[in-house]
Amino acid sequence: MKIKKVEIRDYKAFYGNNEFKVDGKNLFIYGENGSGKSSFYYALKDFFQSSSETLDYNETENIFLTKAQKGKGFIKVTFNPDKDGTTADKTYTLNKRTKDTYVAGDTSIRDAIKLKSFLTYKHLLDIHHITKDKEIDLFNLLVKGVLKHFKSVAITGNKELGELWEDAEKAVAKPTQSRTYNITQKRVDVDRAINAFDTAFKKLFQKNSIENILKYAQPILDKFGHNIELDLHYTQAKANTKYDAIERNHVRVKIKYQNKEIAKPHFFLNKARLSAIAISIYLGMIKRHIQGLPCKILFLDDIFIGLDIGNRLPLLTILDNEFSAYQVFITTYDKPWYEFVKSTYLDGNNAWKSYEFYARRTRKGFEVPIIRENHSNSHIQNYIDKAEAFFNEGDNKAAGVYLRSAFEFILKRFCFGKKVPVPFYLDNSKMKTDEFWKAVKKYKTTHAACGLTPATSTQINHYTNLVLNPLSHHDINKHEITAEIQGAITTLRTLKNELNV
Template identity: 55%
Template structure:
């Protein structure tokens, strides 16, 4: 399936209906600041993401929409060939009352969402825009971003983002008569165990999910003389069970065989971005 056309109505920077005819080709999008490049990016990202996640289009409506046109925000994407491989066009509409990307029996948009490569520069900036005394921490990038919807057998059918949300909800719940501290400890420990078991597989060299096994071929492609290890210390509750520790993914890096204590102060932006992209693609 290749994108033939994108139609955007009252979404972010797009006031009214705007159509971009793609024709199944590769495109390079450019334009002045505020011309709508990011809005086009997010329209496509939200269209695919809506196949597995509830997205409130009302929050993304153009600020200058007239009262009579409110609630009509939509994104429509037309593909060819269709999901059956037939040489005909097939359109999917996502608006407040209709979401064709979740059509029963047609999983093509959900499948496409698994293969998407939406990576914003904000993700990359988080890797190297740090203060001198800070260390690179990839936890949020992986758990809340890149791998939020990742699931495999050890997650019990749940996405990694769901498991982490359960940990956060468990630790935030206040204790009382009906919810004593011993009960909270049991709930928190169970949630943390489930999360650590699933997320921890990414950092075990013997695991098929070992992230560096998949990242190194990409990193080698850049030929930057960089090698790295990722270390996850495991999430654990604080002693009073009101907070969390260990929600970190540390980077241990060598450049030309030399260990680098603070890579974000030593490596240039190109090499740091290469690391982020390699991990993202892996």
């Protein structure tokens, strides 16, 4: 099963009807802060979770709805193929009153949520304060973060790991009352709750056990290329003597780096390495579940925040190689990173689509998401498409800006791919489009196989002076007229094809 389309109405940041054409592909989303990308994450998560629990739709309804508008929201997800592999649309709906995410004979949505494959940056926040007494302690990062929603009948029974820990915390926090609830009763309840958690959690650390937390996590960590070997030890929790707090609940770390044991891991592990470890553990716990499910979704919400470029690129490769059977959703607020991924990793990659979310104020005074779909998986084609869209709206100036961007990217991509020499300046602003274009034309004179035709070369020379000149953004003596924009759009499409970029 692959998600073909998502429709969201009046949910969290989304006001009115919003449609996302996923087309069965992986999705990479850029979103400004407050633009709705996390609302999209929670919409899909709530959709899948509704198959196994009752959700309070009142808590997630858009807060700017009028009384007459309330109660009409929904989350609809259309799959193709369906659970049986048939090439046919199958739509499931969650709204305030009804849901069909779990019905007799169709457990596909409920089975998918068992993977617990929705991870948000909030699950990684404990990375910033996980050292205790000069030792690394991963307890909160695991129990309250990346493994909070981990659930396995063989390990945690019918509850999530985080719920078992919450039960223990609630038992300790419950006050005694001399007549109705004395200290003896509290000791029994606290010991029972802590024992239930300990029994489950310690299974993840047993040596040579198929349940060991590192069985799947270590191979994924190896692919980050840090040459780190982990050994994790859990010190079981217990109540203090007064039974008003829990102590000794630590997950300690031993590390080997290139087969050499590190004496002080808290000095060695920076936030980027800790993030890689946490993500590896999380992804490893997903892999330990039964994989033969019709629907497998992996959603990573803004988790690139804590990763440097040395970890970000390996993670994309890991997702490609280890989670190729999953439909992957990634969000980020980092625009330079998004543009880099879109122009390299996503460019020409038919397995992916990209969307952009922006927040804009309505006439009523509140902000709503503005959703922009990139229709092509070609970075260059997206520039040309945007130029044409602005041209069709009568904005020749904006169209010209996107055409110049497309022209520059075509030339740079060609010169890089063919190793065409061009003048280099440390100051990037001194690198001129003219020099790239001259280098391409010179390359053509010595490489007959180059597809650039004399007719296209003549047209580019013509439009360089009129539209494709980067210094023509503001010139009162120049303006892009319709015929020039239209001709430049056609010529750049031809140039893209002739140079095969």
